[in-house]
Amino acid sequence: MSIVIEHLNYEYSDSNPAGRKALDDICLEIEEGCFMGIIGHTGSGKSTLVQHLNGLLKKTSGKILVDGEDIDGDDCDRKALRSRVGLVFQYPEHQLFEVDVFSDVCFGPKNMGMTKKDAELKSYAALKLCGVEDDLFYRSPLELSGGQKRRVAMAGVLAMNPKYLILDEPTAGLDPGGRKEILNLISRLKKENNMTIILVSHSMEDVAEYADRIVVMNKGKIVFNDIPTNVFARYKELENMGLKAPEVSYIMHELKEAGFNVDDSITTVDQAVLNIYQRICR
Amino acid sequence: MSFLKTKDLTFEYIRRDDEGNVESVVTAVDNVNLDVHEGQFIAILGHNGSGKSTLAKHINAILYPTEGAVFVDGMDTKDKEKLWDIRQRAGMVFQNPDNQIIGQVVEEDVGFGPENMGVPTAEIWSRVEESLRAVGMYEYRKNSPNRLSGGQKQRVAIAGVLAMHPKCIVLDEPTAMLDPNGRQEVIRAVRGLNEVEGITLILITHYMEEIVHAHRVFVMDKGRIVMDGTPREIFSQVDKLRELRLDVPQVTMLAHELRKKGVDIPEGILTRKEFISEIKKLYGKVY
Numbered sequence: 148m149s150i151v152i153e154h155l156n157y158e159y160s161d162s163n164p165a166g167r168k169a170l171d172d173i174c175l176e177i178e179e180g181c182f183m184g185i186i187g188h189t190g191s192g193k194s195t196l197v198q199h200l201n202g203l204l205k206k207t208s209g210k211i212l213v214d215g216e217d218i219d220g221d222d223c224d225r226k227a228l229r230s231r232v233g234l235v236f237q238y239p240e241h242q243l244f245e246v247d248v249f250s251d252v253c254f255g256p257k258n259m260g261m262t263k264k265d266a267e268l269k270s271y272a273a274l275k276l277c278g279v280e281d282d283l284f285y286r287s288p289l290e291l292s293g294g295q296k297r298r299v300a301m302a303g304v305l306a307m308n309p310k311y312l313i314l315d316e317p318t319a320g321l322d323p324g325g326r327k328e329i330l331n332l333i334s335r336l337k338k339e340n341n342m343t344i345i346l347v348s349h350s351m352e353d354v355a356e357y358a359d360r361i362v363v364m365n366k367g368k369i370v371f372n373d374i375p376t377n378v379f380a381r382y383k384e385l386e387n388m389g390l391k392a393p394e395v396s397y398i399m400h401e402l403k404e405a406g407f408n409v410d411d412s413i414t415t416v417d418q419a420v421l422n423i424y425q426r427i428c429r
Numbered sequence: 430m431s432f433l434k435t436k437d438l439t440f441e442y443i444r445r446d447d448e449g450n451v452e453s454v455v456t457a458v459d460n461v462n463l464d465v466h467e468g469q470f471i472a473i474l475g476h477n478g479s480g481k482s483t484l485a486k487h488i489n490a491i492l493y494p495t496e497g498a499v500f501v502d503g504m505d506t507k508d509k510e511k512l513w514d515i516r517q518r519a520g521m522v523f524q525n526p527d528n529q530i531i532g533q534v535v536e537e538d539v540g541f542g543p544e545n546m547g548v549p550t551a552e553i554w555s556r557v558e559e560s561l562r563a564v565g566m567y568e569y570r571k572n573s574p575n576r577l578s579g580g581q582k583q584r585v586a587i588a589g590v591l592a593m594h595p596k597c598i599v600l601d602e603p604t605a606m607l608d609p610n611g612r613q614e615v616i617r618a619v620r621g622l623n624e625v626e627g628i629t630l631i632l633i634t635h636y637m638e639e640i641v642h643a644h645r646v647f648v649m650d651k652g653r654i655v656m657d658g659t660p661r662e663i664f665s666q667v668d669k670l671r672e673l674r675l676d677v678p679q680v681t682m683l684a685h686e687l688r689k690k691g692v693d694i695p696e697g698i699l700t701r702k703e704f705i706s707e708i709k710k711l712y713g714k715v716y
């Protein structure tokens with residue numbers, strides 16, 4: 148089972164002045180159980196792409212299959228699709244609209260047809276999982292700090308227990324501690340619940356550490372689709388697209404240039420500590 | 430010269446029910462005393478909900494102290510007559526770009542501030558151009574802002590503040606939605622304004638590497654300032670920062686972890702260059 152995207156094109160109706168498609172012939176397979184990172188400059192089409200996967204945007208042309216089912220087919224159940232493919236929006240404000248936090252999270256599961264009691268149990272569990280404290284439950288979503296809003300929006304999606312979880316820059320605005328918590332939570336959902344994760348991120352450090360595969364978008368097209376090491380080995384090309392490698396990769400390159408025999412394909416701090424210690428310090 | 434001073438600043442968000450009875454009180458800023466000098470680059474760190482944005486909103490008189498006082502360029506923010514002077518002197522860029530863009534066309538939006546201030550038309554255009562170039566959005570000047578992606582919008586919002594030529598810019602997570610390149614452009618642009626034109630900078634961020642060049646860093650926790658020092662002093666305290674839900678730049682962490690393994694490298698390494706030169710000092714070949 149997987150999500151398959153074939154020759155997907157999308158143009159916003161009020162097409163942008165460059166006359167460019169927001170998505171240009173996208174072909175991609177997202178296998179069940181994988182953790183896929185999507186990176187790309189702002190405006191490269193990441194949000195546009197992920198909004199197609201649960202039917203929020205309608206393709207201009209192409210085909211999207213979720214577990215074999217054409218999501219634009221006449222017999223596709225949209226409600227079911229939205230709970231199977233959960234999307235946490237880039238701006239949590241766009242997702243929060245109920246009077247208080249708890250009702251907001253309950254909305255999704257209730258809307259799916261769960262009983263009030265089940266919906267509330269699910270929602271409570273999801274809020275706890277996302278680290279939202281009880282004393283926020285009856286506050287208006289408008290009265291939360293940026294980071295708190297994001298956790299509530301995420302809980303709202305998790306309460307529907309999606310099979311595919313898409314997160315559009317979920318850690319933007321979170322404090323570093325919160326970022327680690329959310330990323331660890333996501334990778335636990337993948338390992339323990341076999342959830343498939345699609346993470347759109349501007350943090351090269353985060354995708355390097357957590358993703359199994361990275362898709363790189365540039366001007367509406369997919370330019371790379373590979374494992375993190377291979378993607379970040381092409382850091383010069385990434386720089387030309389407004390991206391870069393994690394800081395630690397540059398350190399490894401510079402050490403190598405300075406004549407030290409280190410592995411310059413490393414992309415995380417933990418690997419770097421070990422490698423530098425073994426190759427230089429001992 | 431002191432530009433911003435807060436005196437025992439406390440702010441409470443008070444919620445009342447329909448009858449006006451107090452339902453809850455959140456003390457978002459708790460007895461904060463700050464003194465920021467003109468031309469300084471100040472960074473404010475702190476976990477989510479620690480009170481950073483609430484504090485920032487006092488600097489250009491969006492919020493007023495529940496207790497204590499705030500002075501901007503010598504003016505008490507409670508002085509209603511000084512409201513526009515204060516807002517011109519301390520421009521603000523918020524977390525969410527959607528709340529700040531009003532114009533129908535990018536260049537119009539950026540020109541809005543100076544136009545309101547009564548800047549002559551010819552100068553408005555030169556300010557608009559210079560500001561848009563500074564954030565890498567000049568080629569989008571004829572676009573409609575609401576058709577831009579999140580990151581693009583944020584750069585326009587920053588240009589809008591730059592065009593007011595303020596004495597101080599308060600940036601509340603300006604780069605949270607930007608790609609690495611956009612982040613770098615914005616930080617470079619605002620640092621340039623600080624270094625070249627002496628504009629006071631108050632930067633709130635969750636990206637630790639953005640503040641290694643700050644003159645002074647304040648760390649907030651539950652409404653209070655709990656750490657205060659240079660980036661090197663602050664980033665030398667990895668464990669304490671972790672307790673406060675913060676972090677250090679990757680290069681600082683790398684050095685810290687090596688040090689824990691017995692390598693004789695100092696704490697508080699801030700840049701790649703420093704790191705490489707320390708490693709060379711310790712292990713480089715002697716020619």
Ligand SMILES: Nc1ncnc2c1ncn2[C@@H]1O[C@H](COP(=O)(O)OP(=O)(O)OP(=O)(O)O)[C@@H](O)[C@H]1O
Pocket residue numbers: 289290291292293294295320322442443455456457475476477478479480481482483484
């Ligand atoms: N409009 C509001 N009404 C009531 N409480 C609020 C309001 N805005 C913020 N708060 C509360 O005040 C405290 C401080 O919030 P603030 O937005 O200043 O935090 P912050 O440090 O900017 O957080 P973040 O890093 O998430 O942006 C939090 O407990 C928050 O829930």
Ligand SMILES: Nc1ncnc2c1ncn2[C@@H]1O[C@H](COP(=O)(O)OP(=O)(O)O)[C@@H](O)[C@H]1O
Pocket residue numbers: 159160161162163169187188189190191192193194195196575576577578579580
């Ligand atoms: N609602 C919209 N209307 C018209 N154009 C849009 C809209 N949203 C995004 N675009 C355009 O589509 C392209 C892709 O944007 P987006 O998917 O938001 O990129 P990303 O998420 O990678 O930053 C950009 O050129 C952007 O300007």
Ligand SMILES: [Mg+2]
Pocket residue numbers: 193194195237315578579
């Ligand atoms: Mg986006």
Ligand SMILES: [Mg+2]
Pocket residue numbers: 292293481482483524601
């Ligand atoms: Mg804030």
